[in-house]
Amino acid sequence: MLTLDWSFYNWDVISNFVLKGLQFSLMLTVVATLGGVAFGTVLALMRLSGRAWLVWPATVYVNGMRSIPLVMVILWFFLLVPFVIGRPIGAEASAVITFIAFEAAYFSEIVRAGIQSIPRGQVYAGQALGLTYGQNMRYVILPQAFRNMLPVFLTQTIILFQDTSLVYAIGAYDLLKGFEIAGKNYGRPIEAYLAAAVVYFVICYSLSALVKRLHARIAIIR
Amino acid sequence: MQWDWQVFCEDTITREVQPRCFGPGGDITYLEWMLSAWGWTVSVSVLALLLALVVGSVIGTLRTLPHSPWVVRFGNAWVELFRNIPLLVQIFLWYHVIPALIPALKGVPGFVLVVIALGLFTSARIAEQVKSGIQSLPRGQRYAALALGLTTAQAYRHVLLPMAFRIIIPPLTSETMNIFKNSSVAFAVSVAELTMFAMQAQEETSRGIEIYLAVTGLYIVSAFAINRLMAWIERRVRVPGFIASGAAGGH
Numbered sequence: 001m002l003t004l005d006w007s008f009y010n011w012d013v014i015s016n017f018v019l020k021g022l023q024f025s026l027m028l029t030v031v032a033t034l035g036g037v038a039f040g041t042v043l044a045l046m047r048l049s050g051r052a053w054l055v056w057p058a059t060v061y062v063n064g065m066r067s068i069p070l071v072m073v074i075l076w077f078f079l080l081v082p083f084v085i086g087r088p089i090g091a092e093a094s095a096v097i098t099f100i101a102f103e104a105a106y107f108s109e110i111v112r113a114g115i116q117s118i119p120r121g122q123v124y125a126g127q128a129l130g131l132t133y134g135q136n137m138r139y140v141i142l143p144q145a146f147r148n149m150l151p152v153f154l155t156q157t158i159i160l161f162q163d164t165s166l167v168y169a170i171g172a173y174d175l176l177k178g179f180e181i182a183g184k185n186y187g188r189p190i191e192a193y194l195a196a197a198v199v200y201f202v203i204c205y206s207l208s209a210l211v212k213r214l215h216a217r218i219a220i221i222r
Numbered sequence: 223m224q225w226d227w228q229v230f231c232e233d234t235i236t237r238e239v240q241p242r243c244f245g246p247g248g249d250i251t252y253l254e255w256m257l258s259a260w261g262w263t264v265s266v267s268v269l270a271l272l273l274a275l276v277v278g279s280v281i282g283t284l285r286t287l288p289h290s291p292w293v294v295r296f297g298n299a300w301v302e303l304f305r306n307i308p309l310l311v312q313i314f315l316w317y318h319v320i321p322a323l324i325p326a327l328k329g330v331p332g333f334v335l336v337v338i339a340l341g342l343f344t345s346a347r348i349a350e351q352v353k354s355g356i357q358s359l360p361r362g363q364r365y366a367a368l369a370l371g372l373t374t375a376q377a378y379r380h381v382l383l384p385m386a387f388r389i390i391i392p393p394l395t396s397e398t399m400n401i402f403k404n405s406s407v408a409f410a411v412s413v414a415e416l417t418m419f420a421m422q423a424q425e426e427t428s429r430g431i432e433i434y435l436a437v438t439g440l441y442i443v444s445a446f447a448i449n450r451l452m453a454w455i456e457r458r459v460r461v462p463g464f465i466a467s468g469a470a471g472g473h
Binding site (some may be wrong): 021056067068070072075079080086162163165166167169176189190193194196197198201204205208 | 402435
């Protein structure tokens with residue numbers, strides 16, 4: 001039986017490796033959520049517009065992204081972005097662009113379901129008040145849609161946080177990488193992977209418990 | 223830029239283009255390597271799916287048992303454990319940590335460990351669907367089965383589970399497609415599947431775009447094939463009068 005030795009996890013190791021990685025993972029999660037929701041909303045509006053030249057590019061984009069493994073998308077962007085803009089960008093910058101583009105496809109489906117969950121009468125009421133399409137979306141439909149979709153949004157964000165570990169494929173410095181390097185430096189890879197699992201579990205479990213409570217509250221109000 | 227699709231006909235060792243794209247004797251071309259990688263992707267996915275279906279159904283069923291709070295708690299803990307740790311971290315746990323803690327698992331090939339990791343990760347998601355499938359059945363079905371004199375086990379086996387599985391076919395379809403996509407994470411422990419092939423072949427040949435396009439194409443073909451197969455199964459097993467409800471999947 002192997003004995004575990006945790007003594008190397010002093011404050012220096014945690015702040016130099018673990019927190020550095022955690023900072024990137026959290027930043028990537030927040031930026032990809034905000035960017036993905038913004039871009040995803042545009043895609044959802046395109047798909048709901050009823051105009052073929054807007055509908056089909058958005059549909060192809062969303063279905064395309066959803067049928068490729070995230071790791072492949074990460075590799076694609078890592079290869080293509082420097083090719084397109086003509087100079088190399090780091091793994092971290094490439095990861096940010098990839099996650100915004102990839103998550104937009106998933107968020108757009110959530111937004112689309114959210115918009116479609118709004119009763120037709122709301123749309124007509126807005127039109128009857130004399131609101132333009134844009135005003136109607138902005139003041140009537142989208143605020144309600146986002147509220148209805150909040151629990152699903154947050155669940156998707158938790159999945160997103162877990163998926164940030166896949167930047168491993170291009171060697172970006174995220175939470176998992178931080179643990180791995182700390183483990184390598186001190187010759188304790190087993191403890192490093194175990195600690196990584198515990199930290200991811202604690203973060204994701206607490207967040208999903210919060211989402212569950214929020215879901216219960218929203219369900220009562222409606 | 224210039225396309226160079228001939229790269230697939232190149233021998234992986236001498237980098238010479240082979241006539242007919244298949245290496246003579248024991249040599250292999252990039253095309254052959256890619257097809258074998260596709261085979262590994264399919265094998266990992268199918269075996270993991272079988273494991274996930276078996277374990278997920280058991281755990282999902284346990285979570286709906288009446289009057290057994292501890293069994294339900296065990297099922298809930300299982301689901302929370304396996305869905306709150308990223309798949310990649312779980313694969314590392316199975317590959318690096320568990321064989322070190324349990325010496326009996328030392329000789330087990332990485333392929334098997336990846337199947338276990340992916341299978342148990344997905345079992346949590348399938349357990350969730352099986353549970354909600356069973357709970358979505360009208361309560362009368364359970365009572366009717368029990369009133370007929372069936373034991374709890376018989377009620378599940380002959381009444382509840384056959385109905386529940388038909389209801390959850392649409393989310394199971396997404397989950398099957400997810401397993402295929404998630405099998406790509408096996409590259410991290412050097413299983414010779416499609417993503418691993420893509421990374422290594424792009425490194426060796428510098429023809430990343432052609433190679434990634436071909437690999438992406440194979441993933442899309444696989445996903446589409448699963449989609450059609452599941453749609454066929456869904457039509458075959460449909461219960462008249464019941465409309466299957468869809469649910470969104472993750473990635």
